[in-house]
Amino acid sequence: MKAFPMVILGGGVGAGYAAKEFVAQGGGKGQLAIVTAERVPSYERPPLSKEFLAGEKQRGDILISDAQFYQKQGITLFRDFRVQKVDFRRRLLHGPSRHTIGFEKLLIATGSSVRKLTVPGADQPWIFYLRQLQDSQHIHQHIKKGKQAVVIGSGFIGMEVASVLTRQGMATTMVFPGDRVWEHVFTPDVSAFFEKQFSAHGITFMKDQTVVGFAREHGRGQVQLASGRQISADFVVAGIGVTPALELFRHSPLEHDADGIRVNEYLETNVDHVWAAGDIANYPDRIFRRRMRIEHWDNAVEQGRVAMRNMMEKFQPFIHVPYFFSDEFDLSYEYWGDAKGHDQVVTRGDQKKKQLSVWWLKKRTLCAVLLMNRPDEERRYAPRWILRRAQLDAEALRTVKHVKSLDRTFGRE
Numbered sequence: 001m002k003a004f005p006m007v008i009l010g011g012g013v014g015a016g017y018a019a020k021e022f023v024a025q026g027g028g029k030g031q032l033a034i035v036t037a038e039r040v041p042s043y044e045r046p047p048l049s050k051e052f053l054a055g056e057k058q059r060g061d062i063l064i065s066d067a068q069f070y071q072k073q074g075i076t077l078f079r080d081f082r083v084q085k086v087d088f089r090r091r092l093l094h095g096p097s098r099h100t101i102g103f104e105k106l107l108i109a110t111g112s113s114v115r116k117l118t119v120p121g122a123d124q125p126w127i128f129y130l131r132q133l134q135d136s137q138h139i140h141q142h143i144k145k146g147k148q149a150v151v152i153g154s155g156f157i158g159m160e161v162a163s164v165l166t167r168q169g170m171a172t173t174m175v176f177p178g179d180r181v182w183e184h185v186f187t188p189d190v191s192a193f194f195e196k197q198f199s200a201h202g203i204t205f206m207k208d209q210t211v212v213g214f215a216r217e218h219g220r221g222q223v224q225l226a227s228g229r230q231i232s233a234d235f236v237v238a239g240i241g242v243t244p245a246l247e248l249f250r251h252s253p254l255e256h257d258a259d260g261i262r263v264n265e266y267l268e269t270n271v272d273h274v275w276a277a278g279d280i281a282n283y284p285d286r287i288f289r290r291r292m293r294i295e296h297w298d299n300a301v302e303q304g305r306v307a308m309r310n311m312m313e314k315f316q317p318f319i320h321v322p323y324f325f326s327d328e329f330d331l332s333y334e335y336w337g338d339a340k341g342h343d344q345v346v347t348r349g350d351q352k353k354k355q356l357s358v359w360w361l362k363k364r365t366l367c368a369v370l371l372m373n374r375p376d377e378e379r380r381y382a383p384r385w386i387l388r389r390a391q392l393d394a395e396a397l398r399t400v401k402h403v404k405s406l407d408r409t410f411g412r413e
């Protein structure tokens with residue numbers, strides 16, 4: 001059995017950036033091991049539904065650190081090693097073929113598992129999900145100009161995949177249960193804007209539709225809907241959400257529930273010398289003053305870094321404005337904060353020029369902002385104001401030419 005002072009369980013985005021931080025903080029050789037179920041060392045996941053899926057980026061382009069990094073820094077990588085049990089009392093990870101790895105300190109970064117469809121026929125090989133590098137490769141291999149694809153789900157993964165397939169010449173239909181795209185995040189206005197852009201690129205929408213089964217007729221896939229309709233498809237990609245990858249911890253002493261592993265503001269779990277970061281971590285957010293769990297890249301990066309610093313005894317609380325980005329066709333947007341509980345929405349910009357910003361307020365306090373092609377000052381002030389819990393007048397925000405003039409946090413960078 002091999003044992004290490006520090007072990008990261010999971011080899012995704014959080015792990016990749018935690019390892020970089022370990023080196024930046026002067027961690028010694030032989031002190032850290034990463035244990036991952038994947039064959040590939042930590043890589044960036046966002047390109048899997050963007051440039052990598054389109055074939056514009058290769059495996060080497062998306063690695064967080066190249067293979068030599070781990071060797072050079074004396075970090076041991078256990079790849080293709082799916083941990084089957086964690087013994088928190090004896091501080092052991094049990095893997096395949098009775099292999100065990102010992103740890104003194106453990107960072108759990110097992111991320112999310114994709115939600116799968118359970119309807120009849122859902123286990124057929126032409127129905128894909130997208131979480132890992134191989135998933136993206138498989139889908140890429142099936143892309144063929146002139147063929148038909150169905151994308152199930154209208155969140156950012158569904159929208160990004162649909163835009164790549166369409167750009168590659170596939171006739172793409174998006175099927176989802178709601179009456180507009182990404183209704184959990186977008187305002188009705190923003191959904192309408194994206195639907196118009198997507199339609200102009202040739203994407204067909206089938207709204208208010210639930211998939212009830214998949215069949216094969218005359219060598220072609222058929223997606224069966226509750227309405228009785230059927231759509232032909234050469235393949236299907238389902239982007240219907242994720243759940244925290246908690247299977248390992250169900251009967252463990254770790255405090256957790258369906259919404260992740262509970263950590264404190266230092267990302268420590270209730271078990272001594274065990275931290276959690278990324279999609280799996282349910283943390284007390286100091287800005288919004290409630291518990292949150294975030295399934296986005298930037299959160300995994302920052303929590304990976306902070307957790308590693310704390311494992312190295314730096315004692316830094318995690319205080320960070322939630323953030324994500326998405327790219328679809330020629331549209332790139334960013335989103336900061338959390339609009340939950342908002343009571344006012346202000347829109348700025350000119351949709352005809354494909355530029356817009358949406359500002360969500362709760363009791364006059366700015367809680368979330370979505371930006372696309374807006375002046376730099378909006379990008380600068382949006383996260384800063386959310387962090388400072390800035391109070392803004394909705395009418396002034398709607399009409400003012402430069403948002404800078406509303407800033408009351410000057411000098412408190």
Ligand SMILES: Cc1cc2nc3c(=O)[nH]c(=O)nc-3n(C[C@H](O)[C@H](O)[C@H](O)COP(=O)(O)OP(=O)(O)OC[C@H]3O[C@@H](n4cnc5c(N)ncnc54)[C@H](O)[C@@H]3O)c2cc1C
Pocket residue numbers: 009010011012013014015035036037038044045046047048049081082083084109110111112130131132157245248277278279280294295296297298300323324325326327
């Ligand atoms: C296709 C795609 C596109 C995305 N695009 C964006 C985007 O545009 N913008 C954005 O903000 N976010 C995006 N995200 C989300 C972002 O990538 C995730 O939030 C981030 O990867 C979470 O990092 P993590 O370290 O928590 O988990 P992950 O990166 O998922 O890593 C978890 C790792 O743990 C390993 N693991 C799990 N269980 C075990 C086990 N028992 N034993 C060993 N290893 C195990 C897994 O194999 C995996 O390597 C995207 C995600 C996907 C899938």
